[in-house]
Amino acid sequence: MKCEWALRRGDSPELFRVLGTPDASNVPHADVADDSHALMMYRQMVALRVLDERALVYHRHGRIGTWAISWGHEAIHVGVMAALRDTDWAFPSYRENKLCLLRGMSPEAILAGCRGQPEGFWNPHEWRVGSICIPVASHVPHAAGFAWGEKLQGRDTVAAVFFGDGATSEGEFHEGANFAAVTRAPVLLVCTNNQWAISTPVSRQTRAMYLADKAVGYGIPSVRVDGNDVLAVYEATRQGAERARDGGGPVFIECVIYRAQAHAFPDDPSAYRDDVEAEKARREECLGQMEAYLRARGLLSDEQAAQYRSEALASVAAGIVKAEALPTADPELIFQHVLEEQTPAMRSDMERLRAVRTRYGSP
Numbered sequence: 477m478k479c480e481w482a483l484r485r486g487d488s489p490e491l492f493r494v495l496g497t498p499d500a501s502n503v504p505h506a507d508v509a510d511d512s513h514a515l516m517m518y519r520q521m522v523a524l525r526v527l528d529e530r531a532l533v534y535h536r537h538g539r540i541g542t543w544a545i546s547w548g549h550e551a552i553h554v555g556v557m558a559a560l561r562d563t564d565w566a567f568p569s570y571r572e573n574k575l576c577l578l579r580g581m582s583p584e585a586i587l588a589g590c591r592g593q594p595e596g597f598w599n600p601h602e603w604r605v606g607s608i609c610i611p612v613a614s615h616v617p618h619a620a621g622f623a624w625g626e627k628l629q630g631r632d633t634v635a636a637v638f639f640g641d642g643a644t645s646e647g648e649f650h651e652g653a654n655f656a657a658v659t660r661a662p663v664l665l666v667c668t669n670n671q672w673a674i675s676t677p678v679s680r681q682t683r684a685m686y687l688a689d690k691a692v693g694y695g696i697p698s699v700r701v702d703g704n705d706v707l708a709v710y711e712a713t714r715q716g717a718e719r720a721r722d723g724g725g726p727v728f729i730e731c732v733i734y735r736a737q738a739h740a741f742p743d744d745p746s747a748y749r750d751d752v753e754a755e756k757a758r759r760e761e762c763l764g765q766m767e768a769y770l771r772a773r774g775l776l777s778d779e780q781a782a783q784y785r786s787e788a789l790a791s792v793a794a795g796i797v798k799a800e801a802l803p804t805a806d807p808e809l810i811f812q813h814v815l816e817e818q819t820p821a822m823r824s825d826m827e828r829l830r831a832v833r834t835r836y837g838s839p
């Protein structure tokens with residue numbers, strides 16, 4: 477199954493799919509992933525879904541801070557990571573703070589990060605996952621520069637950078653994409669088009685017909701993929717990575733979904749979004765599609781599905797207990813390890829924090 481890499485779009489808007497129809501009743505032969513590989517991807521999607529569901533509860537308990545919801549984004553996170561080699565790198569935005577889980581990091585570390593504890597801030601070299609970037613699109617140049625550097629040093633590493641539809645309206649997306657194209661850096665520009673940048677719909681972000689069209693101006697081949705179809709995301713990434721590794725330069729992969737949940741906890745989408753649309757998206761979400769596919773092929777039983785869920789639940793439950801047992805972080809940490817030397821503004825902010833703590837007590 478080949479996806480069509482177009483340098484000129486507009487006339488081929490169809491989404492690349494492997495699973496077939498959204499309810500997966502039309503199941504094609506999987507020439508993409510073997511059975512155990514497909515099951516592994518499903519199991520990873522369950523682990524991410526459970527982490528996300530539990531994070532909502534922990535947030536409401538006040539046990540973690542802001543959490544960027546990934547409900548419905550699992551096929552993109554798992555499909556991309558499963559197609560990379562362990563030596564390849566991923567550059568996440570705030571919504572991909574759980575990518576390290578797919579490389580073997582514990583839920584404890586991810587949850588500790590959401591509690592402001594230093595144990596949650598991983599060493600990028602350990603997991604080959606860059607630090608989370610909160611400023612939208614600011615990590616696209618990081619990925620482009622990193623991949624170019626790897627190429628210059630004769631390594632065949634590929635970098636996948638994750639960002640949303642809103643990020644394609646930011647200058648740093650354009651600088652990073654252009655730089656990657658010119659240097660033929662082995663970068664996969666993975667755009668999650670969930671159709672919302674918080675409360676701003678794509679129609680109010682751009683006049684481009686498709687986000688994939690934005691790659692055209694930079695000479696970057698692109699593909700539009702059904703982001704609810706983990707096998708399609710996997711296959712597009714695999715082909716894009718192979719191309720990039722062979723010196724073909726960057727590709728742009730637009731994964732199309734609909735953000736059926738809130739932007740983050742706390743956010744109330746009912747203020748700006750039609751819930752009928754969201755309800756439809758919830759029925760078509762990726763985990764259900766993969767589950768239907770595996771069941772239709774006789775690869776997944778009720779017992780197996782229940783076991784994957786309960787092992788994920790146990791792991792996340794243990795993770796929050798361990799994270800809560802870690803020492804509370806010193807708030808002054810936010811001023812350290814940012815720049816080699818503190819700027820005058822950082823020093824004065826730190827002094828103000830110290831004054832507040834002296835007056836009202838720690839932390």
Ligand SMILES: Cc1ncc(C[n+]2csc(CCOP(=O)(O)OP(=O)(O)O)c2C)c(N)n1
Pocket residue numbers: 571610611612639640641642643644668670672673674735739
């Ligand atoms: C440079 C910058 N501007 C504004 C913000 C505030 N902000 C946080 S998330 C967000 C929306 C981003 O939407 P999108 O790129 O589509 O990603 P999604 O959250 O949907 O995954 C905005 C505007 C920010 N973090 N960084």
